[in-house]
Amino acid sequence: MTTTLFSISSSEGINQGEIVEAELLRSEEDIENSVVVIGSHDLTLDLLYTELRRRYPELTLSSTNVGSMGGLMALKNREAHLAGSHLLDTETGRYNFSYIERYLKGVEVTVVHLALREQGLFIPKGNPKGIESLKDLGRKGLRFVNRQKGAGTRILLDHRLKQLGIDPSCIEGYDRVEYTHMAVAMAVASAVADVGLGVMAAARALGLDFIPVEQEQYDLIILKRFLDHPPVAKLLEVIRSPSFREQVAALGGYDVSRMGEIATP
Numbered sequence: 001m002t003t004t005l006f007s008i009s010s011s012e013g014i015n016q017g018e019i020v021e022a023e024l025l026r027s028e029e030d031i032e033n034s035v036v037v038i039g040s041h042d043l044t045l046d047l048l049y050t051e052l053r054r055r056y057p058e059l060t061l062s063s064t065n066v067g068s069m070g071g072l073m074a075l076k077n078r079e080a081h082l083a084g085s086h087l088l089d090t091e092t093g094r095y096n097f098s099y100i101e102r103y104l105k106g107v108e109v110t111v112v113h114l115a116l117r118e119q120g121l122f123i124p125k126g127n128p129k130g131i132e133s134l135k136d137l138g139r140k141g142l143r144f145v146n147r148q149k150g151a152g153t154r155i156l157l158d159h160r161l162k163q164l165g166i167d168p169s170c171i172e173g174y175d176r177v178e179y180t181h182m183a184v185a186m187a188v189a190s191a192v193a194d195v196g197l198g199v200m201a202a203a204r205a206l207g208l209d210f211i212p213v214e215q216e217q218y219d220l221i222i223l224k225r226f227l228d229h230p231p232v233a234k235l236l237e238v239i240r241s242p243s244f245r246e247q248v249a250a251l252g253g254y255d256v257s258r259m260g261e262i263a264t265p
Helices: 028-032 043-055 068-076 097-103 134-138 152-164 181-189 200-205 230-239 242-251
Strands: 034-039 060-065 082-085 109-123 144-147 195-199 209-223
Touching (some): 028 034, 043 060, 043 200, 043 230, 068 082, 068 097, 097 109, 109 181, 109 230, 134 152, 144 152, 144 181, 152 209, 181 195, 181 200, 195 200, 200 209, 200 242
Parallel strands (some): 034 060, 034 082, 144 195
Antiparallel strands (some): 082 209, 109 195, 109 209
16 A cells, blocks of 8 residues: 655645545554544443443444534534534524534434433532522633533523523633533533533532533434444444443433434424
8 A cells, every 4th residue: 555644844734625645553444343423522422432342342433522513514524424413403492403404405314312411500519609500600700611612512501691691701711611521520620610511420420519401402413324334233223222221321411211213303
């Protein structure tokens, strides 16, 4: 195989869509046995990786956290098998489908429901700042940690702030961002921030208190041509198993009653 190597001195990068030659650092068999998921972070994906490897050691789940919108763009560009998404349509109150219609025109996908999950405020044990709701985010001296632009959690936050009439520029730390729920929880647990928004399971994992804000729908959006791809089919088999449902429910803050069902608009 002919290989072109790029060094820092000869190239500072490549453009999106540019075709280059690359040297594989893993075997083609390993690559064929990988399921690539790009999009919103959720703790269930970590469990899914572990359970998939336990049942099928030859398979692996490669997950990249870029937010729900980033996941849709990855599907549009055929860069992933599936994307995790919880994009709220603020006009209808429904999740994901209006964004699919808008950004994935001409791309055939199947939406598989993973779980309903509790989003809420992470606060230190004992609530030393006396935080009661999202209304408190506008208080002076309260340090917030946010999610990145394009994350479903960020979209939810901005929607609720607009409803409450709170100007984001008044929130200290609004522009301080993390890319996962666990990173937000860690920021609060380590006293870098006083409050953040994320899923209950992350707060529970780090011993934080939690104030519920919204129950939201988290789905897996799968390129339809990969539904019969053996690694993806086995992934769905794991998701639909009773034992995996039990593991997710044990995290706290998840309703798994419809896990694995095909979702419809």
